[in-house]
Amino acid sequence: MKKIEAVIKPFKLDEVREALSDVGIAGLTVTEVKGFGRQKGHTELYRGAEYVVDFLPKIKVEVVVVDDIVDQAVEAIIKAAHTGKIGDGKIFVSSVEQVVRIRTGETNEQAI
Numbered sequence: 001m002k003k004i005e006a007v008i009k010p011f012k013l014d015e016v017r018e019a020l021s022d023v024g025i026a027g028l029t030v031t032e033v034k035g036f037g038r039q040k041g042h043t044e045l046y047r048g049a050e051y052v053v054d055f056l057p058k059i060k061v062e063v064v065v066v067d068d069i070v071d072q073a074v075e076a077i078i079k080a081a082h083t084g085k086i087g088d089g090k091i092f093v094s095s096v097e098q099v100v101r102i103r104t105g106e107t108n109e110q111a112i
Contacts, residue, residue, distance in 0.1 A: 001096040001108065002070045006061045007033065008081040008089040013059050019080035020063060023072045028063040038086055058089065064096055066109055 008016060013030065020028060034055035065073050074091055081089055101111035 001064055001066055001099065001112070003062065003064050003094050003096045004070070004073055004077070005092040005094075006077045006081065006089060007035065007058050007091075008061065008077075009083065009087060010057055010059050012081045012083070013061070015080040016061055016077055019076035020061075020073060023069060023076045025063055025065060025069075025073060028061055031060045031062070033058050033060045037090070056087065064099060064112055066112065 006016065010032075017028065035058055036054060036056055061077070063073065070093060074093065077091055098108065099111040100107050104111075
């Protein structure tokens with residue numbers, strides 16, 4: 001099993017959710033996060049005063065999948081989140097040792 005974490009632009013969330021659903025992924029976790037990479041933030045104007053926004057709003061999508069569909073899921077996220085502009089985001093894939101569904105006690109692949 002693998003955990004896929006994708007940090008994407010907020011307006012791309014619905015497209016990413018639909019793309020993952022098309023691959024067969026039934027559940028995911030979404031978190032509003034802030035961060036910066038090469039974008040380095042930007043300046044904004046508020047009541048005539050200019051200020052720097054260091055951390056940009058992003059969305060973090062987390063999903064745990066069986067090894068067989070990892071590549072399909074990553075490809076679906078890339079296609080759905082891509083704009084071609086700086087700040088499109090990143091995808092991290094890591095191994096998951098154990099999953100337990102609290103309600104039923106099911107473990108690993110049955111719990112996904």
